[in-house]
Amino acid sequence: MRRGWRSAGVACGTGLLILCCPALLSAAPCDQFNPLGPARSAQITLNSSDFVDERRDEMKSFIATGSLGKADVSVVSSTPAGIVRGASATPELSRFSPLYGEQLQGVAITVSLKGGAGPATVILNLRQVCAEHFRNTVLYY
Numbered sequence: 001m002r003r004g005w006r007s008a009g010v011a012c013g014t015g016l017l018i019l020c021c022p023a024l025l026s027a028a029p030c031d032q033f034n035p036l037g038p039a040r041s042a043q044i045t046l047n048s049s050d051f052v053d054e055r056r057d058e059m060k061s062f063i064a065t066g067s068l069g070k071a072d073v074s075v076v077s078s079t080p081a082g083i084v085r086g087a088s089a090t091p092e093l094s095r096f097s098p099l100y101g102e103q104l105q106g107v108a109i110t111v112s113l114k115g116g117a118g119p120a121t122v123i124l125n126l127r128q129v130c131a132e133h134f135r136n137t138v139l140y141y
Contacts, residue, residue, distance in 0.1 A: 030130035032069035039069070041127035042134040043076060046111055048119045057113050059122065062094055062137050064106040069129030071107045076123040083120055085112040091128065094137070104137070 031037050050059040073089035087110070094104040111122050126134065 030067075030069075032067045032130035035070040035129060037069060037129045039127050039129045040131040040134075041125060042131075044109065044124045044126050044134070044136065046109070046122045046124065048121075050111075056118070056120075057115065059109075059111040059113065059120075061109045062104075062106055063109060063126060064094070064104045064133070064135040064137050065128050066105050066132035067091070067128055067130040068093070068105050069131065071126065071128040073107075073109060073127075074125045075111075076125050078123070079121045083113050084122055085114050087111045087122075087124060089126060089128075106135075106137070 044061070044063060046059045046061055048056075050061050052058050052060050068091045071089040071091045073087050075084050075087055078084045090108045090110075092106070092108055094106060107126060107128060109124065109126070111124070113120060113122075
C-alpha cells in the first residue's frame, strides 16, 4: 500500500512541476541571426508557372519558413539540362500576404535561365537556419 502512495506522490509532484515550470521542458529559442544555428532543408520545384515575364528567362517564388536566418540554395536538377544560369535565395519579409496583410518570414528564390526557355522545371535544395516549415506561397515579386 505504501508503494502505491509513494508512486502517486511522485506522479503528482512531477505533474505539479510540469504545470508550474513549463520552461523546463521547452527548447531554447533558435537564434536565426546565428549562421551556425540549426538548419532545416527541403527540395523546392519551380516550373513554367513560376516565370515572371514573357521572356521566360527568370523564375521567382517565395517560400514561407517562419525564419529570417541565413539561406542557401543549390540546383539539384533541371529540365532541359544545363538551362540554369544561376540561383539565389534571400531571407526577407513578404511584401504581400493573403492573410490580412501580415508579413510572412521566408525566402525569396530567384532562378536565372539561359535564353528564352520553353517549358522548364528546376528542382532546388533550399537550406535555412531556424526554418520552422517550408510552404510555397503565391507571393511573387
